[in-house]
Amino acid sequence: MASTTPQAYENLINGTVDIIFAAGPSEEQREMAKNKGVELTLTPIGKEAFVFFVNAANPVTGLTTKQIQDIYTGSVTDWSEVGGKPGAIQAFQRPENSGSQTMLLKVMGNKQPMAAPKEDIASGMGGIISQTADYKNYKNAIGYSFLYFATEMVQNGNIRLLEVDGVKPDKKSIRDGTYPLTAEFYAVTAGSSNPHVGRFIEWIRSAQGQTLVEQTGYTPMIDSH
Structure with missing residues (x-):
């Protein structure tokens, strides 16, 4: 499912989805999760400028x-x-x-x-x-x-x-941190009981998963070569 960032966080917090891939949450989105009794877990999977x-x-x-x-x-x-x-x-x-x-x-x-x-x-x-x-x-x-x-x-x-x-x-200045406005993007979960979520996150942070992150157009967290 593809959506805007606000919709993705709403889907996650409301339990419609198990996992989203997005930029970090706003203060309002953190507050929304807190009000629902949900704890957001952010796992970095790549970097972006x-x-x-x-x-x-x-x-x-x-x-x-x-x-x-x-x-x-x-x-x-x-x-x-x-x-x-x-x-x-x-x-x-x-x-x-x-x-x-x-x-x-x-x-x-x-x-x-x-x-x-x-x-x-x-x-x-x-x-x-x-x-x-x-x-x-x-x-x-x-x-x-x-x-x-x-x-x-x-x-x-x-x-x-x-x-x-x-x-x-560019890719080089994102990777080496010289470009000043670099942000991690995340696999975000909110306490899903789905047994596949943890394994999926492990895979996307593995060399194979990070290669896919790079092929998609982002900068991986680890050197996937």
Whole structure:
């Protein structure tokens, strides 16, 4: 079953599934588990880079972590302030409790991101709902995701991944830890009685399982060669 990160955690906490593969939970998801009397167990199975990207025509090739924080708090609002051409920065965000948004909050530390851009969406109930506007590849836009999801957009030539603190996000910089915004992703369980779950996690952390993690496009926890 494939779903969004919030749906995956709901399925796990509600006992619909035995195991999910996802980014780490948000504080809200941890609280949801606690309220249900469920303990989340996170087993790292691979590493991934959290990346920021801009339109391919944007001359900015990199930002520092502080510049990213300043953009997302709203204290830096124009590309000319970070080495680009004059133009208001359109800083898109992701929906609350998505893996990417949880990671942004970690990058921000104790700084609060500004209100996310919203767009009106027609709901299935015939009304209009307002929800977080996801990345649109406008010339002055910036967005973020995990490298796995951004790779296709990069290959299409539509966006450029930004260096962070002078380091380009790629397999090598994820593996050796020089890229600063690296996150583990997990096999997450919540006390399933299914006897196969433990064996499955053992396998995915074995050399064979880690080879599969790498073939899927992530960086393995161990050298699978």
